[in-house]
Amino acid sequence: MKLSESFAMAVRSILSSKMRTFLTMLGIIIGIASVMVIVGLGNGMQNYMEEMFQSMGTNTLTVSLFGRGSNRSAGEEEMYEIVAENSQYLSQVSPTVSIQGAVKIGAETSDYTSVTGVSEDYFHMMGYTVSQGRGLQYIDVEKRLNVCVVGEYVNHTYYDGNAVGQLIRIGSQQYAIVGVMTQESDTLEERTTDDSVFLPYSSAAARLEGGEPTSYLVTLTDERYAAQGKAAVEDALYDIYGSDSAYYVMSMTEILDLMTDMLNVMITILAAIAAISLVVGGIGIMNIMLVSVTERTREIGIRKALGAKERTILLQFVIEAATTSAIGGVIGIAVGYGLSSLATMLVVALLETSMAVTPSADSIAMAFGVSAAIGVLFGYLPAKKAAQLNPIDALRYE
Amino acid sequence: MEPLIVFDHVCKFYQMGEETVRAADEISFTIGKGEFVAIVGRSGSGKSTCMNIIGCLDVPTSGKYLLQGRDVGQMDKNELAETRNHLLGFIFQQYNLLPKLSVMENVEVPLMYAGVPKAERRRRAEEVLEKVGLADKKRHRPNQLSGGQQQRVSIARALAGDPAVILADEPTGALDSRTSRDVLAMLQQLHREGRTVVLITHDNSIAITAPRIIRLEDGKVVYDGPARGKGALVTHEEVAV
Numbered sequence: 001m002k003l004s005e006s007f008a009m010a011v012r013s014i015l016s017s018k019m020r021t022f023l024t025m026l027g028i029i030i031g032i033a034s035v036m037v038i039v040g041l042g043n044g045m046q047n048y049m050e051e052m053f054q055s056m057g058t059n060t061l062t063v064s065l066f067g068r069g070s071n072r073s074a075g076e077e078e079m080y081e082i083v084a085e086n087s088q089y090l091s092q093v094s095p096t097v098s099i100q101g102a103v104k105i106g107a108e109t110s111d112y113t114s115v116t117g118v119s120e121d122y123f124h125m126m127g128y129t130v131s132q133g134r135g136l137q138y139i140d141v142e143k144r145l146n147v148c149v150v151g152e153y154v155n156h157t158y159y160d161g162n163a164v165g166q167l168i169r170i171g172s173q174q175y176a177i178v179g180v181m182t183q184e185s186d187t188l189e190e191r192t193t194d195d196s197v198f199l200p201y202s203s204a205a206a207r208l209e210g211g212e213p214t215s216y217l218v219t220l221t222d223e224r225y226a227a228q229g230k231a232a233v234e235d236a237l238y239d240i241y242g243s244d245s246a247y248y249v250m251s252m253t254e255i256l257d258l259m260t261d262m263l264n265v266m267i268t269i270l271a272a273i274a275a276i277s278l279v280v281g282g283i284g285i286m287n288i289m290l291v292s293v294t295e296r297t298r299e300i301g302i303r304k305a306l307g308a309k310e311r312t313i314l315l316q317f318v319i320e321a322a323t324t325s326a327i328g329g330v331i332g333i334a335v336g337y338g339l340s341s342l343a344t345m346l347v348v349a350l351l352e353t354s355m356a357v358t359p360s361a362d363s364i365a366m367a368f369g370v371s372a373a374i375g376v377l378f379g380y381l382p383a384k385k386a387a388q389l390n391p392i393d394a395l396r397y398e
Numbered sequence: 399m400e401p402l403i404v405f406d407h408v409c410k411f412y413q414m415g416e417e418t419v420r421a422a423d424e425i426s427f428t429i430g431k432g433e434f435v436a437i438v439g440r441s442g443s444g445k446s447t448c449m450n451i452i453g454c455l456d457v458p459t460s461g462k463y464l465l466q467g468r469d470v471g472q473m474d475k476n477e478l479a480e481t482r483n484h485l486l487g488f489i490f491q492q493y494n495l496l497p498k499l500s501v502m503e504n505v506e507v508p509l510m511y512a513g514v515p516k517a518e519r520r521r522r523a524e525e526v527l528e529k530v531g532l533a534d535k536k537r538h539r540p541n542q543l544s545g546g547q548q549q550r551v552s553i554a555r556a557l558a559g560d561p562a563v564i565l566a567d568e569p570t571g572a573l574d575s576r577t578s579r580d581v582l583a584m585l586q587q588l589h590r591e592g593r594t595v596v597l598i599t600h601d602n603s604i605a606i607t608a609p610r611i612i613r614l615e616d617g618k619v620v621y622d623g624p625a626r627g628k629g630a631l632v633t634h635e636e637v638a639v
């Protein structure tokens with residue numbers, strides 16, 4: 001007997017009791033759908049996280065120097081040297097000096113505008129450009145000039161788009177605006193990159209206690225070199241300080257990897273819990289198949305009298321169970337898709353983020369495979385029982 | 399005559415608690431190729447037990463059963479299934495058709511297990527349905543047919559695989575006397591065509607038409623000979639049922 005015929009027979013048998021078949025499938029449907037939604041949610045979260053980190057720059061390292069536990073110190077010169085010596089991994093460096101203090105434009109005060117002292121390379125490193133006037137230059141840093149570049153939000157809100165040439169007061173100092181940064185965000189808002197002021201780090205650092213920047217941004221030649229670049233900087237700093245508590249090098253890629261790992265563990269656990277319902281579904285199939293074998297004892301007897309071998313009967317019932325389960329799997333995948341889109345809509349509406357719940361092709365293929373396998377696994381016992389029925393007892397069964 | 403079915407001291411015992419039921423007790427006979435044999439006897443005398451052993455549905459407790467010279471006791475389950483499929487055609491009192499399949503598909507079942515390709519199966523099924531006069535009912539479900547028609551479907555099914563032996567356990571038991579005669583006529587036709595037919599019946603009017611009668615009593619053969627012989631048929635046997 002051909003496999004295609006066994007299959008056709010199984011489908012007919014399944015279709016002859018639709019309601020029962022559907023109820024049998026329910027466990028599988030729920031299991032597959034929930035695994036899909038959970039894995040999809042995980043994928044969505046990971047994509048969202050990656051995007052977020054990408055916008056923060058995954059090809060950068062942030063170096064903080066505390067000098068703790070050491071009486072030696074490292075400054076800009078050392079940092080520039082470290083970068084130059086590891087040019088295969090590291091491309092550029094810029095101090096980043098954060099200034100606290102009110103930003104005043106005439107009589108107005110802007111509370112949330114961030115003020116950062118950076119080098120002339122900073123804009124290039126961050127991929128920022130200038131839309132009006134000019135960017136910061138080496139001479140500004142060298143001469144500690146009181147000049148600055150402002151974000152589009154500041155330009156728009158306080159200067160009606162004509163900030164270049166105007167003055168801005170930061171703390172006790174007046175700065176001349178020489179340029180406006182091209183708008184970064186889609187909409188102009190407070191507390192975004194557009195709401196900031198960039199000064200030469202030298203003039204910013206002059207206002208700090210130690211007079212030296214303690215924080216640096218380093219760009220990598222390639223995202224892939226995050227680990228090597230980080231190690232190179234750490235090694236060099238260790239050589240200077242002789243202590244590893246004197247500095248801290250943070251890699252966005254590393255943090256992303258760490259978070260991804262954590263997320264994966266979480267998703268795996270959740271998916272495993274959801275997968276329990278697959279096992280419950282499998283037991284449901286086994287239960288119904290056992291009932292079906294009992295109900296069809298006479299049919300089995302007749303088939304055996306007509307020459308069906310044990311293997312043929314076994315195959316018939318296993319195929320029936322596997323087909324039921326696989327159809328349940330397909331329905332589960334469809335339901336999973338529906339729920340994923342629903343979840344996406346909910347997340348977007350409730351959390352106001354653009355996260356998409358995306359079930360991966362892998363997880364779908366696996367879901368289908370798993371559901372068919374469950375059918376085979378849990379259908380085997382009842383099928384074995386059917387196959388081993390004694391023909392004469394089966395024929396006599398009422 | 400070439401021996402087809404040879405029973406050599408065949409026994410079938412059932413253990414019912416303390417008691418041993420001797421359903422078949424040292425039964426020996428030989429049925430030749432092309433014979434028409436009626437097995438008769440009171441209810442519980444062991445007719446069906448005998449028939450099930452002949453049909454390879456059951457195995458003897460002891461003794462030897464040779465079918466076409468092969469020892470059935472030595473066959474494994476697969477060989478038994480193949481033997482049932484190729485050599486034997488069953489006709490049951492309760493028809494035993496598969497209710498979810500059409501008449502045509504029912505007839506095709508033994509051919510399917512024999513691995514006959516679909517087109518050939520169709521052709522042979524139609525042929526045998528034609529023979530039993532049910533070609534026009536091939537798309538019906540069994541429960542849409544009368545008892546007599548269902549029994550004719552089961553005859554067609556028994557014939558489909560072109561078996562050497564037709565085994566019929568009370569094929570007319572559930573039919574009225576007119577329909578019974580039709581079924582009997584069909585079995586006689588098969589016999590004329592050269593097939594071996596073994597028939598179990600309670601009905602003397604049917605048994606009397608068989609050239610050879612085997613009478614069982616308490617699992618033993620008490621008569622084996624022509625239907626007209628003394629002790630072949632006991633009157634009012636049905637009353638004993």
Ligand SMILES: Nc1ncnc2c1ncn2[C@@H]1O[C@H](COP(=O)(O)OP(=O)(O)OP(=O)(O)O)[C@@H](O)[C@H]1O
Pocket residue numbers: 412413414419420421439440441442443444445446447448
């Ligand atoms: N599976 C079984 N377990 C126990 N005893 C059995 C079994 N099958 C048959 N018997 C016993 O064996 C004996 C012969 O039974 P069998 O069915 O062969 O009789 P029969 O001649 O076909 O009767 P009937 O004309 O009523 O069909 C009976 O006494 C019956 O009770």
Ligand SMILES: [Mg+2]
Pocket residue numbers: 445446447567
């Ligand atoms: Mg009987």
